[in-house]
Amino acid sequence: MWEGCPTSAAAACAPAVAVKGWIDTPTAKLLAQAADKDFAALKAAAIRRDFQPVALGARARIAIAATSRQVQSHNVIARLEGSDLTLRNEHVVFTAHWDHLGKDPNLKGDQIYNGAADNASGVAAVLELARAFTRVQPGPRRSILFLFVTAEEKGLLGSKFYASAPLYPLEKTLADINLDVINLWGRTSDLISIGMGQSALDDLLVEVARTRGRTVGPDAEPEKGYYYRSDHFEFAKQGVPALDPKSGRNYLDKPADYAKKKQDEYTEKDYHKVSDEVKPDWELAGAAEDLKVILEVGYRVAEGDRFPEWKPDSEFRARREARLKAANP
Numbered sequence: 001m002w003e004g005c006p007t008s009a010a011a012a013c014a015p016a017v018a019v020k021g022w023i024d025t026p027t028a029k030l031l032a033q034a035a036d037k038d039f040a041a042l043k044a045a046a047i048r049r050d051f052q053p054v055a056l057g058a059r060a061r062i063a064i065a066a067t068s069r070q071v072q073s074h075n076v077i078a079r080l081e082g083s084d085l086t087l088r089n090e091h092v093v094f095t096a097h098w099d100h101l102g103k104d105p106n107l108k109g110d111q112i113y114n115g116a117a118d119n120a121s122g123v124a125a126v127l128e129l130a131r132a133f134t135r136v137q138p139g140p141r142r143s144i145l146f147l148f149v150t151a152e153e154k155g156l157l158g159s160k161f162y163a164s165a166p167l168y169p170l171e172k173t174l175a176d177i178n179l180d181v182i183n184l185w186g187r188t189s190d191l192i193s194i195g196m197g198q199s200a201l202d203d204l205l206v207e208v209a210r211t212r213g214r215t216v217g218p219d220a221e222p223e224k225g226y227y228y229r230s231d232h233f234e235f236a237k238q239g240v241p242a243l244d245p246k247s248g249r250n251y252l253d254k255p256a257d258y259a260k261k262k263q264d265e266y267t268e269k270d271y272h273k274v275s276d277e278v279k280p281d282w283e284l285a286g287a288a289e290d291l292k293v294i295l296e297v298g299y300r301v302a303e304g305d306r307f308p309e310w311k312p313d314s315e316f317r318a319r320r321e322a323r324l325k326a327a328n329p
Helices: 007-012 025-034 039-047 116-133 157-164 200-211 232-237 258-269 285-303 317-327
Strands: 076-080 091-097 143-149 173-178 190-193 215-218 245-247
Touching (some): 025 039, 076 116, 091 116, 091 157, 091 285, 116 143, 143 157, 143 285, 173 232, 200 285, 245 285
Parallel strands (some): 091 173, 190 215
Antiparallel strands (some): 076 143, 190 245
């Protein structure tokens, strides 16, 4: 059974496999070619919702040598209590991971992985959201959690721990909104929702953005599986609707290819490298506008008359329904 899948909903969950992992596109093409399959056709088919797995008839032998060490780390959490005496026992969560890769003594020169974009920027954003929520009038009826999780870079371990042993019940947790790298390069007319279409949170994001004259689009690179690679995923696995908003692609007063150029540049030169530091070209006006939208989304969830729901075809819906049913038999 899929990890976190309730027995009663097993049919709706993906079956487990012996080995899970990612391979890059060149390797995938070679694998398809060796199996006498058309990679382009398989990729096109995989985008459709009615896609069924295709057996390649391939076999793999995998040997892994691992050296382990025990490290103790911490999640950091703050709670803003809701104003409603009844609803304050329900929560909206904002998450950002505070860890990065530490230090590599084998490198010459700079050895410190500062993680300025990934994810000090997200931590700073959640801190600013926390500051803003203390000034919102009227204050949110439900409580807000600001959760800074550890060991995201080692496999979402901090968020996995919280989602497995939450301080506040997940059946009373309305949503998780995750910030992992914010907009660093200026104002955009749009935002991106990673995994767009999973839950009603996307609809709310679209609505709030529209009131500010902005649009929301889906991830431009869904094949990279970003929805399954950051801390909100651990909440989703436990059934909590999760939103992962990102910087938009349509930068104001910039060439049409500016977003792709900056993203490719960051990925090539700074992603998971010691060079991920504060840059002279960072321009945070766009981040401020994005956070106003995200703040309003979180506030509306905290004020809402109903819990956000997963879409009918979401793989996380069954877990949520089972959890809520168990809490309210």
